[in-house]
Amino acid sequence: MQSHARLVVIGGGIAGCSLLYHLAKLGWRDLVLLERNELTAGSTWHAAGNTPHFETSLNMSRIQKYGTELYQRLEAETGQPTGFHRCGSIRIAQDRDRLDQFRHLEGQSKAIDLAFEVIGPNEIRSLYPLMELDGVIAGAWTPQDGYTDPSSTTQALAKGARDLGAVIHRRTRVTSLRQKPDRHWIVETEDGTIEAEIVVNAAGTWAREVGAMAG
Ligand SMILES: Cc1cc2nc3c(=O)[nH]c(=O)nc-3n(C[C@H](O)[C@H](O)[C@H](O)COP(=O)(O)OP(=O)(O)OC[C@H]3O[C@@H](n4cnc5c(N)ncnc54)[C@H](O)[C@@H]3O)c2cc1C
Missing domain, CATH: 3.50.50.60 (FAD/NAD(P)-binding domain)
Incomplete structure (x- = not known):
């Protein structure tokens, strides 16, 4: 040494x-x-x-965004696969409070150019036809989510x-x-x-x- x-x-x-x-x-x-x-x-x-993008802190959101971007380019840079897969996630809202949180995070995500969309039940069904939607008023669609x-x-x-x-x-x-x-x-x-x-x-x-x- x-x-x-x-x-x-x-x-x-x-x-x-x-x-x-x-x-x-x-x-x-x-x-x-x-x-x-x-x-x-x-x-x-x-x-x-798991590499989610659902974070109430703006700085943590920035770190999560940077992390998934890094995991996607590291293999090309180093020759070593990371095993990263992007699959996206849908979180569901069943009351107004949860929907308010989604809207807040949607605005925060826009500020750092991170994909985050509040969607309605029909859009949820088109993304994931098997989901049971009774009582669901909205979803938060985070297409950059994945796992590594x-x-x-x-x-x-x-x-x-x-x-x-x-x-x-x-x-x-x-x-x-x-x-x-x-x-x-x-x-x-x-x-x-x-x-x-x-x-x-x-x-x-x-x-x-x-x-x-x-x-
Ligand atoms: C079940 C489980 C599921 C998880 N799922 C997720 C997830 O989905 N997404 C996510 O982001 N995070 C997840 N985490 C959290 C994540 O695993 C940790 O935050 C992360 O691995 C911590 O990394 P670290 O490098 O700080 O610590 P560690 O990986 O623990 O590394 C510390 C290293 O220090 C070494 N060390 C200790 N003492 C000495 C010494 N005296 N000399 C030399 N070396 C030493 C140890 O051998 C060890 O290799 C999960 C954790 C667990 C347990």
Whole structure:
């Protein structure tokens, strides 16, 4: 293992690999990711991979839109399939409050050029003829919704990062973190020690454990 890095990411789930990929795309070099097991060995392995576009926060909507656009172009960029499929979704309203929420989100989605349409029962039936429509007054049609394979998507992000020079060490558990007076970090692993200017804790469920190493 190299002895120095500008930035070390701890954790090879989708968050850690995505960060590595995006920093590499931004031109950061000297990036290292340390994963104690195999990539996607944590929560990422268990995820259903649903990629909805139905979010009350505008910023979260932007992230969801960016995510599905990214998942659709990553294979062409990296050669690694993500397993993304676009199928669209219909959510149903059975009262005015729910319809008001749909209308609010329709307006919010327009602001970021995200497809979101409030439709009536006839349009719902034409999109999905098997749906039982008793009591349904409207639907929210989000055609960009889909699902991805979380493991393949993470591998595609990792491949993209590696192609740009980032280094990933699997089977390398971080065992301790220590900050030097110059604020650099000494990252000890089961496989050697590495000094880094910046350390990112992307250990998911284990983030508390890794955070405690920093004191
Ligand atoms: C059943 C289920 C269904 C889900 N469905 C969806 C869904 O449909 N859509 C959606 O968007 N999200 C879904 N999620 C949520 C999604 O899976 C998580 O938000 C996401 O995977 C978290 O990724 P992460 O990279 O933060 O964490 P993780 O994938 O847990 O990655 C953390 C990594 O850190 C590593 N690590 C820990 N300690 C150390 C150490 N000391 N040294 C080195 N490495 C270490 C672990 O081995 C692990 O690989 C679902 C989750 C579950 C459990």
